Amino acid sequence: MARVTLKTIAEEVGVSRTTVSNAFSRPDQLNPELRRRILDTAKRLGYAGPDPAARTLRRGRAGVLGVVLTEEISYAFTDPYAVAFLRGLAEVAEPSSTSLLLMTWPDDTAAEASVREAIVDGFVAFCLHEGHPALEALRLRRLPYVIAGEPRLEGVPFVGIDDREAAYQLCSYLLRLGHRRLGVLHDGRPGFEPDLDAAGTSGAVAARLAGFRDAVREFGLDWASVAVRRTTHSHDGGHEAASVLLAADPRPTALLATTDLIALGALRAARDAGLSVPADLSVTGFDDIPQAEAAGLTTIRQPKTEKGRAVGRLLLDPPETPSPALLMGHELIVRNSTSLPPDP
Amino acid sequence: MARVTLKTIAEEVGVSRTTVSNAFSRPDQLNPELRRRILDTAKRLGYAGPDPAARTLRRGRAGVLGVVLTEEISYAFTDPYAVAFLRGLAEVAEPSSTSLLLMTWPDDTAAEASVREAIVDGFVAFCLHEGHPALEALRLRRLPYVIAGEPRLEGVPFVGIDDREAAYQLCSYLLRLGHRRLGVLHDGRPGFEPDLDAAGTSGAVAARLAGFRDAVREFGLDWASVAVRRTTHSHDGGHEAASVLLAADPRPTALLATTDLIALGALRAARDAGLSVPADLSVTGFDDIPQAEAAGLTTIRQPKTEKGRAVGRLLLDPPETPSPALLMGHELIVRNSTSLPPDP
DNA sequence: GAACGTGTCTGAATCGATCCAGATCTGAGA
DNA sequence: TCTCAGATCTGGATCGATTCAGACACGTTC
Numbered sequence: 001m002a003r004v005t006l007k008t009i010a011e012e013v014g015v016s017r018t019t020v021s022n023a024f025s026r027p028d029q030l031n032p033e034l035r036r037r038i039l040d041t042a043k044r045l046g047y048a049g050p051d052p053a054a055r056t057l058r059r060g061r062a063g064v065l066g067v068v069l070t071e072e073i074s075y076a077f078t079d080p081y082a083v084a085f086l087r088g089l090a091e092v093a094e095p096s097s098t099s100l101l102l103m104t105w106p107d108d109t110a111a112e113a114s115v116r117e118a119i120v121d122g123f124v125a126f127c128l129h130e131g132h133p134a135l136e137a138l139r140l141r142r143l144p145y146v147i148a149g150e151p152r153l154e155g156v157p158f159v160g161i162d163d164r165e166a167a168y169q170l171c172s173y174l175l176r177l178g179h180r181r182l183g184v185l186h187d188g189r190p191g192f193e194p195d196l197d198a199a200g201t202s203g204a205v206a207a208r209l210a211g212f213r214d215a216v217r218e219f220g221l222d223w224a225s226v227a228v229r230r231t232t233h234s235h236d237g238g239h240e241a242a243s244v245l246l247a248a249d250p251r252p253t254a255l256l257a258t259t260d261l262i263a264l265g266a267l268r269a270a271r272d273a274g275l276s277v278p279a280d281l282s283v284t285g286f287d288d289i290p291q292a293e294a295a296g297l298t299t300i301r302q303p304k305t306e307k308g309r310a311v312g313r314l315l316l317d318p319p320e321t322p323s324p325a326l327l328m329g330h331e332l333i334v335r336n337s338t339s340l341p342p343d344p
Numbered sequence: 345m346a347r348v349t350l351k352t353i354a355e356e357v358g359v360s361r362t363t364v365s366n367a368f369s370r371p372d373q374l375n376p377e378l379r380r381r382i383l384d385t386a387k388r389l390g391y392a393g394p395d396p397a398a399r400t401l402r403r404g405r406a407g408v409l410g411v412v413l414t415e416e417i418s419y420a421f422t423d424p425y426a427v428a429f430l431r432g433l434a435e436v437a438e439p440s441s442t443s444l445l446l447m448t449w450p451d452d453t454a455a456e457a458s459v460r461e462a463i464v465d466g467f468v469a470f471c472l473h474e475g476h477p478a479l480e481a482l483r484l485r486r487l488p489y490v491i492a493g494e495p496r497l498e499g500v501p502f503v504g505i506d507d508r509e510a511a512y513q514l515c516s517y518l519l520r521l522g523h524r525r526l527g528v529l530h531d532g533r534p535g536f537e538p539d540l541d542a543a544g545t546s547g548a549v550a551a552r553l554a555g556f557r558d559a560v561r562e563f564g565l566d567w568a569s570v571a572v573r574r575t576t577h578s579h580d581g582g583h584e585a586a587s588v589l590l591a592a593d594p595r596p597t598a599l600l601a602t603t604d605l606i607a608l609g610a611l612r613a614a615r616d617a618g619l620s621v622p623a624d625l626s627v628t629g630f631d632d633i634p635q636a637e638a639a640g641l642t643t644i645r646q647p648k649t650e651k652g653r654a655v656g657r658l659l660l661d662p663p664e665t666p667s668p669a670l671l672m673g674h675e676l677i678v679r680n681s682t683s684l685p686p687d688p
Numbered sequence: 689g690a691a692c693g694t695g696t697c698t699g700a701a702t703c704g705a706t707c708c709a710g711a712t713c714t715g716a717g718a
Numbered sequence: 719t720c721t722c723a724g725a726t727c728t729g730g731a732t733c734g735a736t737t738c739a740g741a742c743a744c745g746t747t748c
Contacts, residue, residue: 048486054704398734
């Protein structure tokens with residue numbers, strides 16, 4: 001038995017295809033009584049509704065935004081930062097009856113094909129690392145897309161904060177308190193070497209580190225005197241890396257982490273080492289995820305949900321003149337994980 | 345400037361549309377040298393590759409499976425059970441170059457439209473509660489779909505375990521150890537009233553409770569003597585509900601939870617109440633999530649990843665004769681959260 | 689030399705809907 | 719009575735690709 005389409009119904013009811021189409025998509029274009037008759041026969045014949053693929057082809061609009069997430073399938077929802085962002089995005093998408101296609105892959109290479117084949121009207125690249133294959137695939141796809149968070153690429157619309165400036169403020173604040181022995185914990189995959197001098201157009205991690213360095217240098221210190229350690233972006237990673245830095249003698253009086261998650265791990269490491277925060281050790285994070293508040297973590301707050309909204313707006317009705325970088329405001333949130341350094 | 349399509353390229357190169365199409369989709373159908381020339385001009389003109397919507401329409405295949413998840417956007421990835429399931433699903437989908445469309449919504453009503461409009465070849469309904477609007481939408485969509493976990497619906501392919509039998513085994517085990525004062529913690533939204541007598545065709549929670557009851561009755565006890573408490577499906581929910589049951593006098597010697605997450609909360613509640621597990625109190629879970637092993641929780645193990653594979657196979661090459669219910673094996677995992685009841 | 693197979697390419701039909709310009713009818717207003 | 723606006727409906731063109739049957743050239747084989 002052939003598939004039931006608009007044509008099947010049209011013949012059954014004795015009207016044109018167009019009219020049946022209108023019955024579904026433009027109810028005001030036909031007599032209500034006829035519409036009911038059409039819908040009734042559609043139901044009787046088991047019509048599943050206008051075929052989405054055909055509709056998309058003809059309309060030239062899919063009503064879907066693809067959100068390209070990092071390779072970790074769990075990333076999107078375990079990270080509260082991502083959740084808040086997606087909420088903002090969904091918020092502005094809904095009124096345009098646009099839905100979100102969350103795209104993740106077991107490994108980076110699979111990303112290319114998915115980006116090429118996704119039926120969407122545009123993409124959001126969410127916090128991809130520099131050189132991620134999806135970025136090139138996005139460029140080739142010739143659909144509008146916006147990069148959120150990082151990296152900053154020439155000529156591609158970007159929404160994020162001024163990471164370098166924010167990191168500078170955070171570090172300056174610690175230095176003004178009197179801290180001189182600093183430790184820095186940053187996320188990155190194994191082998192990652194941040195290039196602080198290309199920080200203008202590169203990833204967020206490098207930008208944040210560069211901001212730290214700006215402050216350090218401004219206070220007349222040598223960046224080389226700061227203990228820097230890479231770790232994975234996780235609670236456990238922060239714990240492990242902080243433990244290492246805290247084992248040094250003399251140990252740092254303040255630890256700066258590039259994300260809250262890492263800072264939370266550092267807090268636990270401090271506790272395990274028998275140090276009291278902030279009396280013995282100051283710790284700072286970055287992003288202000290919900291747990292940061294509970295933990296009393298000093299950090300930088302990003303307008304996460306607002307960032308999602310901004311990205312959505314940029315994609316749903318693109319501005320006449322492209323605005324390559326939209327920097328949102330950030331805020332230094334001082335809580336009680338930081339204080340004066342302990343007496344020497 | 346008009347969009348670049350196969351036709352544009354065909355005219356530019358001076359071949360037919362078909363040949364250009366073959367250059368992309370069936371490389372063995374044309375001269376390699378010509379193919380290179382076509383791909384080169386395609387690149388030069390900025391062709392983004394065959395339009396996915398058009399291709400889907402013509403091919404009649406989207407290469408996508410929709411996975412319908414519950415209303416909680418975070419559910420998919422915070423629940424390790426779901427993660428394992430999705431891994432199995434992705435595993436069998438990949439060889440057929442099929443990708444997964446994860447579908448979640450802020451509220452249940454939005455589900456209908458998404459199911460109606462998704463461009464997919466089939467759906468997986470993952471652990472939806474009975475009466476979820478998506479279930480009706482799935483039926484109307486007339487595409488193949490499989491229900492995973494729950495609920496069991498007449499005539500719809502199902503993959504899961506025999507929850508009632510598994511729960512029966514778990515409870516029998518406790519009763520054989522000598523426990524007589526039991527407490528039961530089950531998940532469910534506020535107002536949820538499990539119907540134990542419709543347990544054959546209904547949700548997993550009711551089936552599990554019915555299994556508990558089967559065992560209780562078999563040991564000559566009255567089901568009414570068992571303290572049953574509903575809670576949310578979370579660590580905190582289990583903690584709160586267990587605290588209430590443990591405040592009773594005499595207090596239960598064993599708590600059965602309908603999921604591991606709840607059982608983990610119950611373990612914490614026991615600790616908070618100064619009870620030692622299993623000496624003072626036995627606790628059991630259900631599902632065997634990774635944390636259950638770390639916590640030493642006695643539970644029922646489901647073949648999670650295998651379940652995902654089974655669902656995928658069912659959708660990717662549907663069997664001739666529909667097999668309405670595919671029950672996977674389960675296993676009682678005894679760890680050290682259970683033991684003989686304390687002396688009275 | 690006829691028949692045949694293979695490699696390469698083409699044109700028309702098709703997937704299922706929506707868009708657009710126009711046909712037809714009805715009732716109100718001049 | 720005639721005109722006109724609005725409501726209702728229609729047929730054909732179109733979205734961008736794939737499919738299918740067949741055309742053509744070129745060797746091989748008997």
